[in-house]
Amino acid sequence: AQSVSQHNHHVILSEAASLELGCNYSYGGTVNLFWYVQYPGQHLQLLLKYFSGDPLVKGIKGFEAEFIKSKFSFNLRKPSVQWSDTAEYFCAVSRWMDSSYKLIFGSGTRLLVRP
Amino acid sequence: DTAVSQTPKYLVTQMGNDKSIKCEQNLGHDTMYWYKQDSKKFLKIMFSYNNKELIINETVPNRFSPKSPDKAHLNLHINSLELGDSAVYFCASSPRDRDYEQYFGPGTRLTVT
Numbered sequence: 001a002q003s004v005s006q007h008n009h010h011v012i013l014s015e016a017a018s019l020e021l022g023c024n025y026s027y028g029g030t031v032n033l034f035w036y037v038q039y040p041g042q043h044l045q046l047l048l049k050y051f052s053g054d055p056l057v058k059g060i061k062g063f064e065a066e067f068i069k070s071k072f073s074f075n076l077r078k079p080s081v082q083w084s085d086t087a088e089y090f091c092a093v094s095r096w097m098d099s100s101y102k103l104i105f106g107s108g109t110r111l112l113v114r115p
Numbered sequence: 116d117t118a119v120s121q122t123p124k125y126l127v128t129q130m131g132n133d134k135s136i137k138c139e140q141n142l143g144h145d146t147m148y149w150y151k152q153d154s155k156k157f158l159k160i161m162f163s164y165n166n167k168e169l170i171i172n173e174t175v176p177n178r179f180s181p182k183s184p185d186k187a188h189l190n191l192h193i194n195s196l197e198l199g200d201s202a203v204y205f206c207a208s209s210p211r212d213r214d215y216e217q218y219f220g221p222g223t224r225l226t227v228t
Binding site: 032034036042043044045046049051088090094100101102103104105107108110 | 119148155156157158159160163165170171205207209214215216217218219220221222
C-alpha cells in the first residue's frame with residue numbers, strides 16, 4: 001500500500017548530539033514533502049518543506065532535510081540538538097489525488113533530548 | 116493573533132452523546148480540513164472543505180458531519196459517540212492554490228467514556 005514510513009518511533013539523544021530522523025514514502029510521480037513538529041502540549045507546526053529545486057532544504061531552528069529521489073527518502077537532520085527540540089516529528093507527503101491535494105502523514109517519531 | 120483555533124481543547128463525554136468541535140481560521144484561507152490522530156499518533160484526513168464546499172470525504176462513519184457556515188469556519192459534529200471516537204482531532208487550513216501547505220490548529224482531545 002502507498003504510505004509514508006518513519007522507522008524510528010522513539011529517539012533519545014543527549015544535548016549537542018546530531019540528529020537524523022528517517023522518512024520514506026512509497027508514492028511515484030511528483031510529491032511535495034514536509035516535516036512537521038509537535039512540541040509537548042502544542043499544535044503541529046511546519047518545520048520545513050520541499051517542492052522542487054535544491055534537494056537540501058533548510059527549515060527553522062537549524063533543521064534541514066534532504067530529498068533523495070532514488071531512495072524515496074526525505075530525512076530530517078540537525079547537527080546539534082537542544083533540550084528544547086524534545087517533540088514529536090511527523091513526515092508528510094502531499095499528492096494530487098481525487099481532484100485535490102491530500103497530505104499523508106507518517107506515524108511520527110518522538111524525540112527526547114536529555115540535558 | 117491565533118491563526119487556526121479550535122474549541123474546546125478537551126472534551127470528555129459519555130457514549131451515545133452528540134458533541135461538536137468548532138474551528139476557525141483568520142488566515143483568509145479557502146480550504147479547511149479535519150484530521151483525526153489516534154492513540155498511536157497516526158494522523159489521517161477526514162474531511163476538507165473549499166469555500167464551504169465539501170471536497171474530501173474519506174471513509175468516515177456518517178455519524179461525523181462537518182458543517183461550514185462560511186469559509187473561515189469548519190465545525191465537526193459527531194452523533195452517537197462511541198469509545199473508538201476517542202482521539203485528538205485537528206483542524207487545518209490552506210491558502211488558495213497551495214493546498215499542500217497546511218496550517219494546523221491546537222487540536223481537541225476527545226475522550227469518550
